[in-house]
Amino acid sequence: MSTFGRQSNPQLNSHGELQHLLTIEGLPRDVLTRILDTAAPFSEVAEREVKKVPLLRGKSVFNLFFENSTRTRTTFEIAAKRLSADVINLNINTSSASKGETLLDTADNLAAMQADMFVVRHASSGAPYLIAQHLAATGRDHIHVVNAGDGRHAHPTQGLLDMYTIRHYKADFTRLTVAIVGDLLHSRVARSQIHGLLTLGVPEVRVIGPKTLLPTGVERLGVRVFNDMREGLRGVDVIMMLRLQNERMQGALLPSTQEYFKSWGLTPEKLALAKPDAIVLHPGPMNRGVEIDSAVADGGQAVILPQVTFGIAVRMAVMAMLAGN
Amino acid sequence: MKIHIRNGRLIDPASNTDKALDLFIADGRIVGAGNAPAGWGEDGANSVLDATDCIVCPGLVDLAARLREPGFEYKATLESEMAAAAAGGVTSLACPPDTDPVLDEPGLVEMLSHRARLPEFAHVHPVGALTMQLEGKDLTEMAELAEAGCIAFGQANIAVVDTQVLLRAMMYAATFDFPVWLQAQDPFLARKGVAHDGEVAARLGLAGIPVAAETIALATILHLARETGARVHVTRISSAAGVEMIVAARAAGIAVTCDMAIHHLHLCEMDVGFFDAHARLDPPLRSQRDRDALRAGLASGAINALCSDHTPVDDDGKQTPFDEAEVGATGLELLLPLTLKWAQEMKLPLVEALARVTCDPARILGVKAGSLAPGAPADICVFDPVAEFKVSRENLRSQGKNTPFLGFEFPGRVRYTLIEGHLAFDGTLG
Numbered sequence: 050m051s052t053f054g055r056q057s058n059p060q061l062n063s064h065g066e067l068q069h070l071l072t073i074e075g076l077p078r079d080v081l082t083r084i085l086d087t088a089a090p091f092s093e094v095a096e097r098e099v100k101k102v103p104l105l106r107g108k109s110v111f112n113l114f115f116e117n118s119t120r121t122r123t124t125f126e127i128a129a130k131r132l133s134a135d136v137i138n139l140n141i142n143t144s145s146a147s148k149g150e151t152l153l154d155t156a157d158n159l160a161a162m163q164a165d166m167f168v169v170r171h172a173s174s175g176a177p178y179l180i181a182q183h184l185a186a187t188g189r190d191h192i193h194v195v196n197a198g199d200g201r202h203a204h205p206t207q208g209l210l211d212m213y214t215i216r217h218y219k220a221d222f223t224r225l226t227v228a229i230v231g232d233l234l235h236s237r238v239a240r241s242q243i244h245g246l247l248t249l250g251v252p253e254v255r256v257i258g259p260k261t262l263l264p265t266g267v268e269r270l271g272v273r274v275f276n277d278m279r280e281g282l283r284g285v286d287v288i289m290m291l292r293l294q295n296e297r298m299q300g301a302l303l304p305s306t307q308e309y310f311k312s313w314g315l316t317p318e319k320l321a322l323a324k325p326d327a328i329v330l331h332p333g334p335m336n337r338g339v340e341i342d343s344a345v346a347d348g349g350q351a352v353i354l355p356q357v358t359f360g361i362a363v364r365m366a367v368m369a370m371l372a373g374n
Numbered sequence: 375m376k377i378h379i380r381n382g383r384l385i386d387p388a389s390n391t392d393k394a395l396d397l398f399i400a401d402g403r404i405v406g407a408g409n410a411p412a413g414w415g416e417d418g419a420n421s422v423l424d425a426t427d428c429i430v431c432p433g434l435v436d437l438a439a440r441l442r443e444p445g446f447e448y449k450a451t452l453e454s455e456m457a458a459a460a461a462g463g464v465t466s467l468a469c470p471p472d473t474d475p476v477l478d479e480p481g482l483v484e485m486l487s488h489r490a491r492l493p494e495f496a497h498v499h500p501v502g503a504l505t506m507q508l509e510g511k512d513l514t515e516m517a518e519l520a521e522a523g524c525i526a527f528g529q530a531n532i533a534v535v536d537t538q539v540l541l542r543a544m545m546y547a548a549t550f551d552f553p554v555w556l557q558a559q560d561p562f563l564a565r566k567g568v569a570h571d572g573e574v575a576a577r578l579g580l581a582g583i584p585v586a587a588e589t590i591a592l593a594t595i596l597h598l599a600r601e602t603g604a605r606v607h608v609t610r611i612s613s614a615a616g617v618e619m620i621v622a623a624r625a626a627g628i629a630v631t632c633d634m635a636i637h638h639l640h641l642c643e644m645d646v647g648f649f650d651a652h653a654r655l656d657p658p659l660r661s662q663r664d665r666d667a668l669r670a671g672l673a674s675g676a677i678n679a680l681c682s683d684h685t686p687v688d689d690d691g692k693q694t695p696f697d698e699a700e701v702g703a704t705g706l707e708l709l710l711p712l713t714l715k716w717a718q719e720m721k722l723p724l725v726e727a728l729a730r731v732t733c734d735p736a737r738i739l740g741v742k743a744g745s746l747a748p749g750a751p752a753d754i755c756v757f758d759p760v761a762e763f764k765v766s767r768e769n770l771r772s773q774g775k776n777t778p779f780l781g782f783e784f785p786g787r788v789r790y791t792l793i794e795g796h797l798a799f800d801g802t803l804g
Contacts, residue, residue: 059648074577153693173695174579175649182648183693200697201579240579264576265584 059181062190069181069194070367072203073244081248085213088366092359094131104373105134108165112138113155114197115171120333121197121207124357125168128364132373134166156180157187166193166372174200174237193371201235206367207332208241210360212249214352215287217359218328223250228281228323229272230313231291231340232262234302238332239291240270247271257281258313261302278313282322290315290331293340306339316342320350328352375420376400377795378410382425382756386432386746387729397430399752402795406748421797425756428789431728432744433465433496433753435735437633438609439684439706441498442773443486445474450686450773452489455706458772459496460799462707463755463788464682466736466743467496471503472530478503478514480522487523493796497753499525499739501555504543510534513546520552525739526607528555531656531701535561537594544604553605553740556595558616559657563587568697570658574643580696583658585613592616596623599630607738608632611677612657614667621676631738635683636705636712637778638668645778651692651699652778655683672730673720679735680716682709686774704774710755711763711784718785724759752795761787 058075062068067080094100110129114122122138129136141155150158156167169177177196184192198204219225227246233239233256246254247270254272256263268274275281282288293309303309315329329341329351337343345351377399384395384407395407398414405411410418439459442450459467469486471477477486483500490498502524506512516527527547534540534556547554564587569575571582592608596619599606611617611632620632637655642665646653653659671677685702692699709731717727736744743753762783767775791799 151690151694171695173697175697176695178649179651179693179695199579200695201581203579237579240577265571265582266573266576269573270577 059178059185067370068190070205070371071177071181071194071196073205073208073241073248074203076248078248078250081209081212081245084209084363084366084370085216087370088213088359088362091365092362094365095358095361100131101133102131103133104369105129105132106374108134108372109163110134110136110166110168110368111159111164112136112168113141113159113170114139115141115176117142118170118198121170124360125197125364128361129368131361132365132368134368152176152179153183156183160184160189160192164192166195166368168195168197169199170197171199174202176200195367195371198237200237201240202237203241204237205241206360206364207238208245209367210356210363211242211289211330212245213359213363214330214356217355218352219286222246223252225251225286226253226255226284227251227287227289228255228257228285229289229291230257230278230281230315232293232297233258233267233291234262234264235294235297236291242289243270243272255281255285259303262297278319279322282319285323286327288315288320288323288327288329290329290341292332292334293336310339314338314340314342315345317344317348320345330356333357375795376414376418377421377423377752377792378419379423379425379430379754379756382428382430384430384746385725385728387725388432388733388745389747390725392723392725397746397754399792399795402752404746404748404750404752407746423756423790425789427760428756428758429724430754430756432732432746433755433791433793434463434709434731435739435744436464436467436684436706436709437679437681437735437738438635439464439467439469439682440472440686440702441469442686443473443489444482449688449691454771454773455684455686456490456495458706458770460494460791460793461771461788463710463757463791464706465496465753465755465791465793466499466739466741468499468501468525468739470501470530471528472508472532476503476508477501477524478506480515480518483519483522483524494793494798496793497741497743499523499741501526501528503527504529504547504554505534505539508532510536510539513543516547516552517550520550525741526553526555528609529557531557531559531610533559533561533591540594541598541602544598544602544606548602548604551605553607555607555609557609558588558592558595558611560587560591563590567658568654569646570643570660572643572661574646578646578649585615585660588613588616588657589619592619596628596630600628606630610635610657610683611668612638612660613664617667617671617676631678633679633681633735633738634668634672634677635681636708637683637703638665639672639680639716640712641665641778646696649696650778651694651696652703652776652780654696654699654701655703656701669716669720672716673722679738680709680713680730681735682706684772686772687776689775692776703777704770704772705777706772707770708765708777708779710757710788711786714759714786715784752792754790754792755788756790757786757788759786761785763787
């Protein structure tokens with residue numbers, strides 16, 4: 050028997066249009082390209098004196114952060130405000146969840162407050178799917194869900210802003226070799242990057258890290274696996290560094306940050322193995338001296354701050370496409 | 375009370391019978407098949423059950439059904455789950471000791487057995503706890519528990535971490551020749567894991583449980599089985615490598631039996647889909663290759679029995695993110711349809727397929743069940759092998775509506791279930 054898999058992809062509606070943004074996986078190339086194209090004019094909005102467009106005027110965007118993240122929440126907030134939406138921030142781990150309210154109860158309550166969009170960050174992989182499926186099952190699919198990072202699964206807007214950044218500096222995805230370096234096992238960012246790069250036609254995506262930090266069967270996602278960073282960086286056009294959480298030193302995944310830096314930290318000497326015009330991305334916040342040397346982070350090849358700027362434009366594009374007037 | 379089941383196709387795997395035969399029952403026992411037995415009498419049966427287009431087979435014997443009593447009545451009650459068993463054609467079942475309180479005291483076992491002793495209820499065979507509180511530290515009073523009705527000792531799906539305790543528990547059980555039922559899952563390798571450590575977990579970002587969690591625990595169990603001579607039954611085998619180890623152990627002279635669950639017979643890691651919490655099971659659904667090996671292993675008899683691993687979970691336990699969801703699926707009413715589906719797909723004669731849910735598990739339980747021989751208790755399942763059973767919240771009698779098969783239709787609908795000659799389920803009533 051074939052598998053029973055019966056749930057259809059919940060982020061597309063019956064017309065194949067984007068209803069929610071839950072993951073990059075499975076999105077057609079033209080949808081990704083359209084998001085990036087839509088983002089381009091929004092980066093100009095930021096240059097204006099009045100940094101606002103009225104696309105989400107009268108709409109309510111709820112930032113539901115079940116896991117702390119000042120940075121991501123702030124960029125979503127700025128993006129929504131520049132679209133003229135009303136933004137409500139909820140840090141749920143400090144309110145309802147500790148009172149025993151379930152995820153869906155929380156969603157129901159906020160839906161009853163006439164929400165138009167939920168931006169969801171949650172520590173469990175798949176949590177935004179649960180909300181999206183629940184909204185669909187209860188006939189409230191006019192509420193859009195944007196995944197702002199779920200467990201280890203996906204962080205699609207981060208993946209998209211990384212694609213935007215690469216496109217900004219490198220014209221053609223189909224001629225690139227891209228390396229993703231670090232803790233892929235726990236990284237929702239890496240999973241979104243891999244799907245984005247492969248969908249946009251990057252012929253070679255490399256993943257580099259110790260075996261303890263690479264998911265089992267990661268090669269089946271369509272990437273080349275390297276354990277040796279020097280070997281993996283040779284001749285690449287783009288280096289995407291991942292953040293290493295301090296807690297990875299527990300649970301026998303790594304011996305020490307020092308040894309990690311020695312083997313997988315990006316130093317000027319290792320960067321020199323990549324193409325001379327290679328760019329360096331990092332989703333932030335950076336651990337200098339752990340996964341990246343300050344000389345690289347502050348150097349000419351780093352595009353880490355532009356990533357942040359582009360991130361707002363990309364999030365504006367996603368929100369406008371989902372719920373724009 | 376005399377019952378005549380007529381016009382049915384009688385399949386009795388215990389005697390390798392598959393033939394159009396009527397069945398005759400008197401006073402809760404089977405008295406004959408074919409023609410009315412001598413002394414049936416002129417006046418005939420008190421009750422005639424029509425089995426036209428139906429198969430008449432021994433009532434199903436399920437090696438794992440959680441009844442959730444005592445302790446978890448909000449998930450299920452004895453009444454709701456016994457109704458599910460009868461509707462599913464299950465007439466004997468073993469229940470794991472992971473209730474609240476744990477089945478580690480004779481009084482609790484007696485209470486459960488007493489509560490379950492109603493004519494329309496399936497025969498309940500409790501598996502006693504191997505260690506107190508299932509904590510893997512102190513032995514339970516196995517002899518007392520056996521007297522109270524426990525047919526084996528086990529740990530449900532909780533591992534005994536301390537191998538010295540496991541060794542001694544198996545030795546002590548072997549002293550009385552009590553069977554020891556163990557699930558093979560290394561708790562360290564399974565730590566925080568929620569799905570098979572493979573392609574799907576990698577893609578969805580779910581923490582994985584590697585196959586090595588099963589094989590390492592299994593190696594320990596098999597070594598200790600040889601060491602102690604304990605009668606070991608391995609529950610819920612989930613991997614191709616696990617099946618191979620069982621086969622090799624038997625070839626090396628270790629008398630070990632094993633079972634698997636219906637979900638692993640038809641589903642694999644892909645069925646987690648987009649984080650379907652109904653597919654959150656223990657052990658996890660593994661790769662397609664594993665599933666194929668399990669299907670073949672069950673057909674060859676390398677895996678001795680198929681069980682429902684019935685685990686009712688309330689909606690709150692499943693309407694959560696995948697990694698927070700409670701494990702388990704409802705299964706009593708799916709055991710028969712999923713056995714039939716497997717037999718059909720494997721082109722297996724029904725008499726062989728039904729053995730895995732009747733006489734074979736009965737042998738592991740060590741009880742008189744799973745046979746239609748004269749003198750056997752009249753525990754009988756009469757089912758229409760063609761009529762479809764739709765898995766829906768409305769159709770499931772179990773309090774647990776949690777199953778990854780929700781919405782599917784399978785061939786195999788129970789018409790009658792008899793327990794010691796008592797009509798426990800009548801599918802001809804609306």
